[in-house]
Amino acid sequence: MILFERVSKRYPNGREALTNVGFRIESGEMVFLTGRSGAGKSTVLKLVALLERPTRGTVTVNGKSTGAMKARHIPAFRRQLGVVFQDHKLLADRPVFDNVALPLVVAGMTLKEIDKRARAALDQVGLLGKERMLPAELSVGEQQRVGIARAVVSKPPLIIADEPTGNLDPDLSLEVMRLFRRFSDVGVTVLVATHDQHIVRELAKREIVLASGEVQSQGQGDSDNNDPDPLPHLVAKR
């Protein structure tokens, strides 16, 4: 669950990125965050992932208020998140398997469990067999799927994605978004920042529209448009 209550964010350079933003995203819900460049989408995601803290207001994620969270508690908090970026943020000198396994290594899992979970995640994004390849040897779409596998491998209750289809062609974009929807179908909260209206219309999920750092509208999506084949063994049912 994500709850923003009258949240404002002003950066040190004086730019007011968000002003009195408020919304609520329930557990298991998939929501699109849309708006033009500079509308505040990335700032919302940064506040959720505790990469930034609000100047005013309260941000609550997975039941925890982030505003006053101590630095030593942030790593454990972030282990409950899966984050997907437009530029993937993969480690260029590590093979695909190591990239996907990183959150599990950080979490202190056994080598056996790491191997099992990382392979399962790669299988679900269609990259099993390419685990020894370096990111540079993959296509852009495959790199994005590695990023998604890394985000979901530790079965987080919340996935956030910042323009995850920015570098992908329309077909691949839709495929990636359907993947997110399947995670949502099994109880994972998914928040996707995008400016691709085609995808938003196609998946018919709730849309929060930001404009100049304020919530312009919060539409209601079509919750009946579910994928028939969720991923129960990859993402735990909640």
Next chain:
Amino acid sequence: MTPGIFGTRHAQALLGSLGRLKRNPLATILTLLVIGLALALPAALGLFVTNAQTATGGFSNAIDMSVYLKSGVPLAKAQQLAAGARQRPDVARVVVIAADQGLAEFRKYSGFGAALDALQTNPLPNVLHVVPRPGTNSAADLDSLRSYFAAWPEVDVVQLDTEWVLRFNAILAVLRRLVLIAAAMLGAGVLAVVGNTIRLEILNRRAEIEVTKLVGGSNAFVRRPFLYTGLLYGLGGAALAAVILEAAVLVLDPSVATLARLYGSSYTLQGPSGQVLAVLFGGGMALGWLGAWISAHRHLRSIEPR
């Protein structure tokens, strides 16, 4: 986290650090060379002082004291005084040289035998030849002993002929201090070298650190491989320093043996002892770890995912 997983994570961090050092052989060798030389210099100076002390035995056998009694003090009283002096814990040996024995020896070795025959009486006093116990022959100890004898009413003069030994020992003491100062300064140099090397590595791996923190890696988790890198630099530098010392001993030993033979000694140069090597390796690893910790602690805090 179970102890098994904890151990596995540390082993992985250690192997990862080894792998990174191996992938940059030139940079690694240059860094190890600087650390090795910095550790070898104070160790070599320390080895020189130890060898100088061992070769001379601190000249402890050369330190003695002549206690000249007043002319009228009889031999029996001299022997009584000698017996009292032998009770002191800082006295190893006291030999009574009777006035007659002294005159006989003087007659034998001075070449003034005929002139001495002209003397009506023996002008020499009874003398106590005092050898201090080894370990109690510092300037302060000897001064204390001299004062002890000088305070006797039967004593005329206390003569210490071995001031040069004290000067030699004082020079060794100065050198020992110099070893400590050099070790402190070069140790700080090792800290700086390792710290700067780790700083550069942190900057090179900024993207990896950001991603690791983003997926929940704590500062301790991110810091671990850098600490192992520092530890390995210290270990490698200490190993190189040990090799440099052994090589120096090997090269110098024939010359030192020749010099010792000219002084009638069979002394051979001593290499670093097990204790010295333990200090060298322990100190090297501790400095490497500390340098890495300081650098990592300082620079990792400023790297946060964006």
